[in-house]
Amino acid sequence: MSSRADESAVFDFGACAEFEEEVQRLVDGDDVADEVRSHVASCDGCRRFHDALVATRRAVGQALAGAHLPELPPGLVASAHARSRDARRARPRLVFIGAIAGAVGLAAAVLVVVAQLSGPAKPQPVATVAWTMGEVHVSGPGRDVVLLPPSEAKESPLMAGDVVACGRWSGAGLELAGGSSIVVDSGQVTSGRSEWRLESGRVIVSHAEGSPALSVATAEAVVTTRGTEFEVRRLGKRTATLVRAGAVTVKSAARPPAASRVDLRGEGEGAVVEAGHEADVAGGNVVVRRIALEAGASSAEAVRSGAALLRYRLSEGMRWRWHFERKVRFSAEKDDPLGLLARIFLGGGEEEAALAADVAFAVEKLSGDARYEVLVGPEGKGVRIEIDARGRRRLVASEGRGPLSEALHPSRSFHLAGAEVAPRLPAEAVKPGDSWEHKASGTVLKSPGNRIVLRLDLHIKYRLASAATEGAGALAIEQEIVRRDFEIVDIERDRVIARVKSTGSGRAVFDALSGELVRSELKIATRFSPRMARGGRRGQRGPEIGDISYTETITQRLVERAH
Amino acid sequence: MALADGPDGDAEVVARALADSEEALEEIAKRYWPRFYRVALGILSRPADAEDAAQDALIRLLERLSGFDPAKGAFASWAYRLAVNVAVDRLRERRRGGVTVALESVAPRSGGEDPARDVAEQETLELVRAAIAELPEQQRAVISLRDGEGRSTSEVASILSSTTGNVRAQLYHARKKVAARLASKGKV
DSSP states (O other): OOTGGGHHHHOOOOOOGGGHHHHHHHHTTOOOOHHHHHHHHHOHHHHHHHHHHHHHHHHHHHHHHTBOOOOOOTTHHHHHHHHHHHHHHHHHHHHHHHHHHHHHHHHHHHHHHHHHHHSOOOOOOSEEEEEEESSEEEEETTEEEEEOOHHHHTTOEEOTTOEEEEOTTOEEEEEEGGGOEEEEEEEEEEOOSSEEEEEEEEEEEEOOTTSOOOEEEOSSEEEEESSOEEEEEEETTEEEEEEEESEEEEEESSSSOOOOSSSOEEETTEEEEETTEEEEEETTEEEEEESOOOSSHHHHHHHHHHHHHHHHOOOTTOEEEEEEEEEEEEOSOTTOHHHHHHHHHHTOOSSEEEEEEEEEEEEEEEOTTSOEEEEESSTTOSEEEEEOTTOOEEEEEEOSOOHHHHHHOTTOOEEEEESOOOOOOOTTOOSTTOEEEEEEEEEEEEOTTTOEEEEEEEEEEEEEEEEEOSTTOEEEEEEEEEEEEEEEEETTTTEEEEEEEEEEEEEEEEETTTOOEEEEEEEEEEEEEEOOOTTOOTTOOOTTOOOEEEEEEEEEEEEEEEO | OOOOOOTTOOHHHHHHHHTTOHHHHHHHHHHHHHHHHHHHHHHHOOHHHHHHHHHHHHHHHHHTGGGOOGGGSOHHHHHHHHHHHHHHHHHHHIIIIIOOOOOOOOOBSOSSSSTTOOHHHHHHHHHHHHHHHTSOHHHHHHHIIIIISOOOHHHHHHHTTOOHHHHHHHHHHHHHHHHHHHHHTTOO
């Protein structure tokens, strides 16, 4: 027990012990004897205790009511509503079943025996659900639409004819007999024993060697495995098949393949499509080509879906290693004391500083409710981030030596609140020239001691620039940082210490298959404006401290990935 | 079943919510989000934990609304009980070592609403929060509900499935400790 907890024992208000509890009743407006009132009025110690309790009651109210109230998370009510509705729909069936179970129990037992002896075998599931993320619903013949939240989805059986529908940014992993698996990404499929039907979105199929043949059918095409890894996506009235390993047979659902431009080798009724190739089926034609993207919808869609999947398909042990380089050029005067400080803060050097480091990103821990922790930093040290099932991120600890963690607090623990700042590729970005914007704001709080808050205000514009022809396919995104502002605030004194305003532009390249960022380069111009004055008030500036401007170029590239 | 209305005036909106009105659920969420957050903050001290607990409690409240039995008490008591249970569970989980972050400060209302906020007042509030954080969990819950939320002693007893006598005793010890902490710093 800490000594602080015992302060009540050491601090003596001088109240009379036999009246203390009655004093509290008086404070709460409860009925008390007149004797108590007159005693408190005449006894200094009891009056002091009374006044202290009144002040404490008020202070507790202010302390809790005065705290910053976070925003009600958007979508929470709609999600809860959907779940409770699903539960209500399921309940009457259960009640009904329960009510009649006793009455028909014997008959049912007899029927089961009869069925086992003379009827067809009980249908076996064609797959089980391994995981879901986001909004995933399952329905089927004789079964209601059921939401499968991540915590309850695992090992749910899927019968032939069941429909798995994944909302935007949602996905499901399905395990099939023999070790094959299907990932459904932001779309809808109908399960089958050997043929799965894709209505919309994308499926990624991993077909285990020696397991029964598997095919994915759409309105346009039928894609059959030949021991392979492939994905099939529907884009309007087109079906694109991208083969990662092995080969598949692709045939038009309308008529046998009529034409191909590149690398088409017909076999039977279908075209054999090998790894590194993509088959496009539309209007009865099958076109096979190398995945050297020509720009356009399919590549953008692949990146978008890949990015969505990447967010969801995390498993313990995943690691990425990035190489970062940062070059900073200052315009501050050499003898400016804050300029010197800023140079030290930003990496040392005189007028130009360069930093280069490899940084690892690892998924360390996954828990049942999809909460996981990742570590960003070199070799066991860095920033630890917790991400929950709703996608909210929180920095739970920082063990690194970055300027942010150093500047915040010696304990190097802080909390990141507010919207996530990672850019998303929206569904609208499907062809070069499409543009979109991302705005976010947030607050980095810190622990007691320094009592500093960083407020973030971010506005970035993106434009889909082009699809490049590197490796298995890549997509370039141009970024314009319209605004990236920080405010460093001393919350104890409610005083802005500095404002940091940045603008910039750059280019990022994503892998077309995985959706992962491969490399990026950003040029950023920043103005650092101190608002701190010796003994000054909030908003005042010390005359001896001027603004500092600097430009920086930040490049990063993916060095290694282990999944 | 008709719901008897309590001092919180929840009966009408709860009835609509039970009739599957998402709008009514929104209204309940708006009404109880700040309450849940404050109670959780009183019990857990850390804003991030309080936000998580308040969110979990709100989801449970909305999803289990059909399980509310008006014959067993007011809706507000049922709702607060849920929030207290979630927060206390989280506190126990944290004590078992589930969470390892350092104590964070509670961000005050800022951003220009009251730029001249007195430093001394702010220190008092921080001191109160720190004092509450030193209390046993039952006392945290009692003082948060009674003095933070302004619920009556009998309501607090109903929420915590306790007796008014026990609530008064817990409150007495809690207030006395917080008052002593404030007095030792010359704040009362």
